[in-house]
Amino acid sequence: MIIKTDHTKVIISESLKDVMKRKPLKLISVQDIVDNCGYSRNTFYYHFIDKQDLTNWIYTNEVLRIIRPITIDHPFDYWGEALEAIYDNRTFYENALSFQGQNSFEDFSFNELSDALLSMIDQYVDHRPIEKTSRVFIANFYSSGISKMTIDWINSGMYEFPEQFRQRLVNIVGEGILTSVEKCIQK
Numbered sequence: 001m002i003i004k005t006d007h008t009k010v011i012i013s014e015s016l017k018d019v020m021k022r023k024p025l026k027l028i029s030v031q032d033i034v035d036n037c038g039y040s041r042n043t044f045y046y047h048f049i050d051k052q053d054l055t056n057w058i059y060t061n062e063v064l065r066i067i068r069p070i071t072i073d074h075p076f077d078y079w080g081e082a083l084e085a086i087y088d089n090r091t092f093y094e095n096a097l098s099f100q101g102q103n104s105f106e107d108f109s110f111n112e113l114s115d116a117l118l119s120m121i122d123q124y125v126d127h128r129p130i131e132k133t134s135r136v137f138i139a140n141f142y143s144s145g146i147s148k149m150t151i152d153w154i155n156s157g158m159y160e161f162p163e164q165f166r167q168r169l170v171n172i173v174g175e176g177i178l179t180s181v182e183k184c185i186q187k
Contacts, residue, residue: 008039008043008047009047009048009057011037011039012033012034012037012039012043012044012047012048012054013054013057013058013061014037015033015034015036015037015039016028016033016051016054016055016058016092017058017089017091017092018036019032019033019036020091020092020095020096021091024095024098025051025055025095025096025098026098028051029051030044030045030050030051033051033054052104052105052108055096055105056105056108058092058096059096059105059108059109059112060112062085062086062089063082063085063086064082064112064116066078066081066082066085076166076169076170076173076174079166079169079170080162080163080166083150083162083163083165083166084162086150086154086158086162087158087161087162090154090158093154094154094155097151097154097155106147106151109147109150109151110143110144110147113143113146113147114139114140114143115139117138117139117142117143117177118135118136118139120177121135121138121139121177121181122135124178124181125181125185128185129185129186130181130184130185130186131184131186134184135181135184138177138180138181138184141180142173142176142177142180145173146169146173149168149169150165153165
């Protein structure tokens with residue numbers, strides 16, 4: 001059962017996606033979003049700080065909820081489904097990436113992916129000695145590469161199907177994360 005606040009967020013998010021079919025994100029106002037769905041500005045601001053917060057909420061609910069269960073045994077199992085969600089909503093993601101600045105979608109996605117990879121690394125090392133700075137560096141390094149390539153894939157019109165792109169990521173990144181961690185573990 002969807003509670004009322006989540007239902008309202010879904011309606012507002014669908015409204016933003018609808019408006020983004022006609023207008024770039026940087027030109028969309030909160031008023032455009034609420035006019036499209038019939039809610040008030042107060043309702044919008046009760047649920048979201050600004051339109052970037054709404055954009056990030058959509059990404060969290062469409063993509064991050066899928067990839068967050070990253071585990072050391074199956075780090076890329078969920079990526080195909082996450083990339084399919086991006087592919088199915090390509091207009092939204094292409095448009096969301098066009099906005100640069102504070103709280104940008106690009107920064108948000110990098111930070112969230114980095115946190116997910118750090119969590120996976122922490123699972124892997126368990127209690128073995130590895131400096132936190134090394135763990136964070138590895139997570140940020142791979143997050144940068146994966147984020148940048150995913151953004152390039154989106155900006156280039158998603159030139160290949162999600163599963164093909166996922167397989168490229170797996171082939172290149174694959175065991176690289178764990179190899180990097182193993183090299184940093186203090187013996």
